[in-house]
Each structure stands twice: as structure tokens, then as C-alpha cells.
Amino acid sequence: MTFLFEDFxxxxxxxxxxxxxxxIALEPQVFDLLVYLVENHDRVVSRDDLIASVWGGRIVSESTLASRINAVRHALxxxxxxxxLVRTVMRKGVRFVGEVASAAPHPATQGGGPGRSPPGGTDMTQSVTFCRTADGVHLALACTGAGPPLVKAANWLNHVEFDRxxxxxxxxxxxxxSHCRLLRYDARGNGLSDWDVEDISFKTFVRDLETVVDAAGLExxxxxxxxxxxAVSIAYATRHPERVSKLILIGGFAQGxxxxxxxxxxxxxxxxxxLIRLGWGRDNPAFRQVFTSLFIPGGTPEQMRWFNNLQRISTSPDNALRIFRALxxxxxxxxxPRVQAPTLVLHSRGDARIPFSQGLALAHGIPDARFVALDSDNHVILSHEPAWQRLSSEIRTFLA
Incomplete structure (x- = not known):
């Protein structure tokens, strides 16, 4: 179904x-919220309606709910x-008040896309669950694919639904x-994990990885x-050498x-x-573009827009600053020297975010680590650049 309102x-x-x-790029949860409001434009929907339909009945704070409604308004x-278009009805809820028409979707938009099974391929449907840390923080955990488990530690910044x-x-x-059962999670303070947290530090990042692994039941x-x-992965691997079969480090560093x-x-x-303090949460992406240019200077305009939006929706200005300082x-x-797992280190030669020398330092310090230099200026390797084939080939060979 396609809904039409104004020029949307x-x-x-x-x-x-x-x-x-x-x-218009939308966080998946914000998209779901908009769809629910439009589908129910003939009535006021309550807070409980939204939580039951969009969040599946999970506990949601008032600030989270308000931020998602504001994101819908901003997109429109x-x-x-x-x-x-989105009106608040005091003590009742919210209602979509635009005139809505419906039309059949264009055939070109049906089938395929992220989260669907490619023909003859692995089911890419993503499932999201939550686990709770010892200090009461809820962490969002996403799982895709099938096969031997591969855990990706959280980094700056993640949102398991928007990233998908x-x-x-x-x-x-x-x-x-396509080769593994991939488990990703949002670190505390960003994404679908709790934002209102007391402690954001390297120690809690490592403990959160321990919580995720235990919650997933991985041996x-x-x-x-x-x-x-x-760095989080290195700390975990030295604490739990019996659990880490292989270690892959991309664009990493040992020292902040x-x-x-x-x-x-x-x-x-x-x-x-x-810049984080003053410009992170603004509608104007100029401030966030500074960070985008450090991470993906070779990105397409669409990729840069998505990365700008990722920063805004994945965390608050205060949390972004706390995470930046923690690093x-x-x-x-x-x-x-205490890492025991076979290790693959990959790093871009022109990485403006984490210098190439940091990747070399990891490879020098970890016993028998394999080092691969990638011909790219991007901190995050993009699928359209030549370095992508080298990255994917090296990872597949190493995991096999």
C-alpha cells in the first residue's frame, strides 16, 4: 500500500x-511510527496504542516517544x-490530520531490499531482542544470517535498525x-539501547560486550x-581467550x-x-558533516546524507560528547601481546579518522597478526570502491 498526502x-x-x-531518509522505527499514524488517521492514537504497535509493548520512556514523534514531524x-500534519491532543494522544489517499505501489518497488531473502541466498531477515546489563541498562541486539557465530562489537555510532x-x-x-550468523548491538547511550545511562566509559563498553555474548548463549x-x-574486542579477547576463535580488527586503535x-x-x-555540544542535534547538518567527512570522505551524496542522519538519530548531543570523551x-x-586468537588487521592507508600508524601498531603488537593495507581514504569501507572487494575477500578467507 502507498499512502499519498500533500506532496508526500x-x-x-x-x-x-x-x-x-x-x-527522505527515516530511521526504521520512525518510519513504522509514521505508517501507524497515517493508517489510523481517522482517530486519535494513545501512548499505549503506539507502544503496543510500534514498540511491541516494550517499556518506552516519555522522552523516547516524544523524540520519535518529533522525528516524524521533522521529516514532514x-x-x-x-x-x-501531526497534532497532539492533550491527555489523549496524537493524530495524523492530513488528508490521506491510497494507491497501489509501483511494481518496481515490490520485492528485494534489505531484510529480504535474495533469490537462492541466505535469509537476511533481522531479529532484534534486548538484554539487560548488571547496572540495569537495556541493550538492543540484532541477529541476521546463519552459520558460525560472528559478533560485531559496537562502535561510533550504531543503530541496529537504521544501519540495516x-x-x-x-x-x-x-x-x-551471507557467511555467518551475525550479531550486532547498540552500545549504551545510542541506537535502540537505553540513552539515559549513568556510566559511559571504556570499562562499561567491555562489560556490555560480555553481557551481549552471555545473553546470546555463545560459548x-x-x-x-x-x-x-x-579496543573493546581486544580487551574482551584477553579476558576470555577460551571463547574467541578468531579476531578481526578494522580501522582500529590501541590508544585514544x-x-x-x-x-x-x-x-x-x-x-x-x-561542534558536538553546539551543533549535533540541529536540523542543519553542517556540523555533523564535519564528522561525516572524516569517516567517509569518498562517500556518495546519498551515503553522506544517511551518515549525517545516523549521527542525529543514533544519540543525543550530550551522549555523543560523553562517548567522544570516553574514547x-x-x-x-x-x-x-596477550591476544591468543588468530587475528586479521585491516586498515585504510588514507584513513583520516584513525591514522594508518594505529593499524600498524595493532599488527606489530598482536602475535602473528595478519595485516592488510586497504587502498582507500574512508574509515568505513564503502561497497562501490575498489577496496571493498579486498576487504570482503580477506574477511571471507579468514573466517573460512
């Missing part, structure tokens, strides 16, 4: 919102004052899920860490920027803190 089209089967010819060019549809992350998820598995997820940077470089990083003092360099 909401194509439910293809999970696309368009304004004219422009595709609406706001809490105008309430042109992103042109930045979905090719990577599909590639891994032995391959472990993948990207960016700061590499405050440990290795010069005074001038530290001043530059501290300037980024100001500054990481130091797992003394742990490298």
Missing part, C-alpha cells in the same frame, strides 16, 4: 517516504507549534550475514571490532587520541567537542 508518498512495501522525487516539515537499511552499512551487514565465536570496537596526539592535535580534537583515554597497548 509513503510506500509501505518498499519502506520509502518521498516528497516529490526526493527520498512539521513541528510541535504548527502541528500541520543504510547504504553505508547494509552492504557490510549483508556480506557478513565460542569469531569477534569483529571496528574503530573503538577494536589524548594518549598519542600532540598538543596541537589535542586542541583540534577539543574543538570538535564544541580519548583508551589504552589497550599492554594487552596486545
Amino acid at each position: 508518498s509513503l510506500d509501505v512495501p518498499s519502506r520509502e517516504l518521498r516528497r516529490g522525487a526526493e527520498r 516539515g512539521d513541528d510541535g507549534q504548527a502541528q500541520r 537499511e543504510s547504504p553505508v552499512w547494509s552492504p557490510f551487514i549483508d556480506m557478513l550475514s 565460542r565465536f569469531a569477534l569483529l571490532g571496528m574503530s573503538q570496537g577494536a 587520541w589524548r594518549r598519542i596526539c600532540s598538543k596541537e592535535e589535542i586542541a583540534q580534537r577539543e574543538a570538535l567537542e564544541g 580519548a583515554d583508551i589504552d589497550v597497548l599492554p594487552l596486545l
Whole structure:
């Protein structure tokens, strides 16, 4: 079914919102919320209705619910004052008040797409569950694919639902899920995991990985860490050597920027803190574009838009700043000689986010690690660039 209102089209089967010819990127949960409001435009829907239908009855805070409604309004060019399309009815709930028509979806939009089974291939349907840490934080855990388990440690920044549809992350998820049962999770403070948390630190990042692995019931598995997820994975692998069968580190580092940077470089990083504090949550993506340009300077315009949106929807400005600061003092360099699992280290030569020298340091310090230099300037390797084939080939061979 495709719903039409104003100059928008909401194509439910293809999970696309368009304004004219422009595709508007939406977090999956926000898309589901919009669909529910439009489908029920003839009535006021209560908070309980939304939680039951969109969140499956899970406990949801008022701030989370409000942020998702605001995200719907933002996507439609609406706001809490105008309430042109989404109106709040005091003490009752919300209602979609635009005039809605329906049309059959275009044939080209049916079938295929993320989360569906490719012809003759592995079922890529994603399931999302939640586990709870010792300090009471709920973590979102996503699983795709079948086969030997591969756990990907969380990194800056993740959202298990939004990443699944992103042109930045979905090719990577599909590639891994076609060979393994891939388990990903959102770190505390971002994504579908709890945002209102007391402790955001490297120690809690490692403990959260332990919680996820135990909740999934895994005895032995391959472990993948990207960016700061590499340091988290190294710490876990040295604590639990009997459980990690293989270790893959991509664009990783052993020491945070405050440990290795010069005074001038530290001043530059501290300037980024100001950008996070002032510009992270703004509608104008100019502030977030600074970070996007560091992560994927070779990205297409669509990929950059998705990465900009990922930053905004995956966490709050305060949490982004807390996570950024937590990464500054990481130091797992003394742990490298204690890694026992066979290890593959991959790093882009022109990585502007994590210097190439950091990848070399990992390979030098971990016994018998295999090192692969990737001919790319991107911190996150993209599926359209030549380095993608080398990355995927090396990972498949290593896991086999």
C-alpha cells in the first residue's frame, strides 16, 4: 500500500517516504511510527496504542516517544507549534490530520531490499531482542544470517535498525550475514539501547560486550571490532581467550587520541567537542558533516546524507560528547601481546579518522597478526570502491 498526502508518498512495501522525487531518509522505527499514524488517521492514537504497535509493548520512556514523534514531524516539515500534519491532543494522544489517499505501489518497488531473502541466498531477515546489563541498562541486539557465530562489537555510532537499511552499512551487514550468523548491538547511550545511562566509559563498553555474548548463549565465536570496537574486542579477547576463535580488527586503535596526539592535535580534537555540544542535534547538518567527512570522505551524496542522519538519530548531543570523551583515554597497548586468537588487521592507508600508524601498531603488537593495507581514504569501507572487494575477500578467507 502507498499512502499519498500533500506532496508526500509513503510506500509501505518498499519502506520509502518521498516528497516529490526526493527520498527522505527515516530511521526504521520512525518510519513504522509514521505508517501507524497515517493508517489510523481517522482517530486519535494513545501512548499505549503506539507502544503496543510500534514498540511491541516494550517499556518506552516519555522522552523516547516524544523524540520519535518529533522525528516524524521533522521529516514532514512539521513541528510541535504548527502541528500541520501531526497534532497532539492533550491527555489523549496524537493524530495524523492530513488528508490521506491510497494507491497501489509501483511494481518496481515490490520485492528485494534489505531484510529480504535474495533469490537462492541466505535469509537476511533481522531479529532484534534486548538484554539487560548488571547496572540495569537495556541493550538492543540484532541477529541476521546463519552459520558460525560472528559478533560485531559496537562502535561510533550504531543503530541496529537504521544501519540495516543504510547504504553505508547494509552492504557490510549483508556480506557478513551471507557467511555467518551475525550479531550486532547498540552500545549504551545510542541506537535502540537505553540513552539515559549513568556510566559511559571504556570499562562499561567491555562489560556490555560480555553481557551481549552471555545473553546470546555463545560459548565460542569469531569477534569483529571496528574503530573503538577494536579496543573493546581486544580487551574482551584477553579476558576470555577460551571463547574467541578468531579476531578481526578494522580501522582500529590501541590508544585514544589524548594518549598519542600532540598538543596541537589535542586542541583540534577539543574543538570538535564544541561542534558536538553546539551543533549535533540541529536540523542543519553542517556540523555533523564535519564528522561525516572524516569517516567517509569518498562517500556518495546519498551515503553522506544517511551518515549525517545516523549521527542525529543514533544519540543525543550530550551522549555523543560523553562517548567522544570516553574514547580519548583508551589504552589497550599492554594487552596486545596477550591476544591468543588468530587475528586479521585491516586498515585504510588514507584513513583520516584513525591514522594508518594505529593499524600498524595493532599488527606489530598482536602475535602473528595478519595485516592488510586497504587502498582507500574512508574509515568505513564503502561497497562501490575498489577496496571493498579486498576487504570482503580477506574477511571471507579468514573466517573460512
